[in-house]
Amino acid sequence: MARRKQSPVEDLIEITGKLPWWVGVALALAAYVGLHGLAIREVTAVVQPGKMGDFVNQTVFRTLAGVGQYLLPAVFLVGAGLSAYGRYTRHTLHQTVAASPDHAALNDMSWKKFEALVGEAFRRKGYSVTQTGGDGPDGGVDLALKKGGELFLVQCKQWRAIRVGVRIVRELYGVMAARGAAGGFVVTSGVFTDEALAFAKGKNIELMDGKALHALISGVTAPPRFFRDPLSITTNGAPFCPECQSRMVKRKAKRGSRAGQAFWGCIRYPDCRGSRPI
Known part of the structure; x- marks a missing residue:
């Protein structure tokens, strides 16, 4: 389904909502102070013939500033509110999954919540997180991480009771090469095929299944991964x-x-x- 075209106001709210909430509050304050100063500025009286255009421009600009001094801060504050709410929901979701005895809770959420949960888990590991996903659960690379000046890409696959195959890992590897990423993660609530595990070996791609993700969220060490020889994977039966x-x-x-x-x-x-x- 094509994404609905948004108005500039909606775009600005969405952008602000992705920033820390306090940044939105600071932008609202700065916008009010700046526009209020323009709104109360005196309009230069028309003294000479031919200057009517300047007078009209000043009047229009002052009127727009008068409206904008309330509208723009309100937009920033709405975005800040959405940011604060998003932070609260991610925190609550993280706590809920961390308190669950196993990774089954990962299957009981929408793909949007799953993506938010994965982002929160990486934030707590010191990464800065930017959501880049599309309008569906398979919108390509879902998260862009930065740490120490390096870029890492994340593909989220919240699929129930299914194995994630090698094609998904190959796609991420191609995007990593195109964007110059230092590494990547494929995260799923399910498991990976042996072919996917073998392909990722030595390519700086971390495959996190449901158990590994739950271990990351719970703050424990994930079990080691075992890689088989690619030939034996397809021939040993x-x-x-x-x-x-x-x-x-x-x-x-x-x-x-x-x-x-x-x-x-x-x-x-x-x-x-x-x-x-x-």
């Missing part, structure tokens, strides 16, 4: 883990009622204990 969607390997039970029996176990064991019968 091993199933995907039902828990984290990594590849599985054949194991043999050492104890219990099934001691000595073979089964499929997750390659990420003991971080993941997913299993399948053979």
